[in-house]
Amino acid sequence: MKLHRNIALGIISGLEKTLIEKRPAADVLKKLLKINPIWGSRDRRSIAQAFYEIIRKKKFFHALTGPESEAENLWNLMGCWMVLNDFPLPEWVEFKNIDAEEIKAKAPVLVLDRKYKYSIPDWLDQICEEAFGEEIWEKEIESLNTPANLIIRVNTLLTTVEKLKEKLLKKYNIITSIVPDYPHALVFEKKQSLQKIKEYREGWFEVQDANSQKISPWLKPESGKYYIDACAGAGGKSLHLADLTKDSAKIVALDIYPAKLHELRKRCLRNKIESIQTVNVDVKGVFKTLKHNADGVLIDAPCSGLGVLKRNPDTKWNLTPERLTEILETQESILQTYAPMVKKGGNLVYATCSILPIENKLQIVKFLSSKLGSKFELEKEHTYFSHLTDFDGFYCARLIKKM
Ligand SMILES: C[S@@+](CC[C@H](N)C(=O)[O-])C[C@H]1O[C@@H](n2cnc3c(N)ncnc32)[C@H](O)[C@@H]1O
Known part of the structure; x- marks a missing residue:
């Protein structure tokens, strides 16, 4: 690949927005490509590939070229990516610190350490090794570090x-x-x-990722029944549920972000689906007006996103132990808020796009030991690992309301 200056500047501006301003990589790339319509389809593919690979391998590249956190080191990251892909390095002042020989000599040594090989923050590597054991974790992070298929x-x-x-x-x-x-x-x-x-x-x-398509069927969907998708977002799983029920169930899709529900309504129109009703949960009194006798409630909870690193590699850099603690508290509170909406004998399905037991199995154990949780019984749970399926990592549990 020959790196044209305007393309390099585009990639650097995308990296700056993602790695320094912490905006979601997917949104940044979409906007970058939109405001540069002159880039042809080959350029676009190369830009996307470079952008994601640099984000994915940031820690490895920094270790080869110098310490992170300085804005100008974004050029070091890109230079390192060029060298390791055997692309000719333009003689630009921004690449003056790049020593191609040194990078090529150090890289094979550094990859012997998993934390560099797969560019994982130390703390995350440690908790995942403790959770899964070295062998499974290595296989899983290898798979999660590979770009997703469409x-x-x-x-x-x-x-x-x-x-x-x-x-x-x-x-x-x-x-x-x-x-x-x-x-x-x-x-x-x-x-x-x-x-x-x-x-x-x-x-x-x-x-929709293939493992994500595994989740809605956990509700055992049937036409004519009443379902609540408590964390619907833009509705990937609500739409699937509508399909599984031949568009003849009652599906109430909730979220705290009206913009996401607006997107869901647009998707319903496109999909010719009429059985989904969206409700913004910030509206006062919504819980009173919402009928609490659902045959099934799906909680596709906000999570660390560790299972979807394939498509969102920037998650590795935005997640911290403190942020993870906040996420766990949110999941616990969401379970307590929406579980009462299940009718007796109905299903509560809890899912995350994470593989971490603390967000999954242990969150369910905690819920079952609470006063509200004592009314439920765990019927089945499963972790969809990326290394076993080649798709995103997910967890899903089905609880039945006993009383
Ligand atoms: C994992 S995403 C959902 C993805 C979606 N189900 C799909 O399949 O496309 C979690 C969603 O939960 C929403 N959320 C966060 N806190 C919430 C709350 N207290 N009540 C309802 N939704 C919430 C977020 O806005 C986000 O859209």
Whole structure:
């Protein structure tokens, strides 16, 4: 790859917004590509690849080129990425500190240490090693450090997996593959923009990781029943639930961010789904007006996001022990807030996109030992590891309300 100056400046500005201003990498990249329409599709792919790889391997690159936290070291990160990918380094003043020979000599030694090989903060590496043991953790972080494929969930209210697969191939020359055990998923052979695909704009499919597609079925969804998606966000799982219930259940989607629910409403229109009603939980009195006799409540709780490092590698750098403690408190409080909405005999499904037992199994143990939790019984739980599936990491538990 030959690095043009305007592209280098674009990548640096993206890195600055993500690593220094701490804005989400995915949003930063989207905006960067939008404000630079002159970049062609090859450039865009290279930019995205460099941007994510530098974020993913930040700790490793810093150890090879100098200490982190100085703004100008973003150039060191990019220089290191160029050297290790054997790209010619332009003779720019910003790369004056890059010693390619030294980087190439030090790299094979540094990768012997897992914390550098996979660029993991020391504290996170330690708690994960304690939680999973060295062997499993190494396999898991290796998988989580690999970029995600583009995976979609087919909207079976409008088409079938086979029909869409064929349409994508014949009309757009897009190759996808079916995934055994993931009945509504298709994996794209190559990443690409979906906007040009008419069927996407018309709601035939949504982007959704394959393991994420495992979660809504935990509610044992049935037409005609009443479900609450307590942490719906932009509604990936609500939409799936509507599909699984043939758009004829009652689904109430809650969130504290109106903007996310607005996005969900747009997706409902695109998917031609009418069974989802959105409710902003900041509105006073919403809990009083909301019927508390749901057949199933899904709590897709806010979490560390450790299971989705494939697509959000910046999470590694924004997560701290203090932030993790706050997240655990939020999860505990959300369980206490929404569990009463399950009717007797109904299901409470708790899920996270994390693999950490403290956010998952131990959070459920804590809930079950509370006064409210004593009314529930754990029926089943499962951790979807990335190294065993190649998809994002998730946890899911189903509790039944006994009384
Ligand atoms: C993991 S995300 C949900 C993702 C979503 N279910 C999906 O499939 O696309 C967690 C969501 O919980 C929301 N949230 C945080 N605190 C909440 C609360 N107290 N009540 C309801 N939602 C909350 C966040 O705004 C965020 O959208």
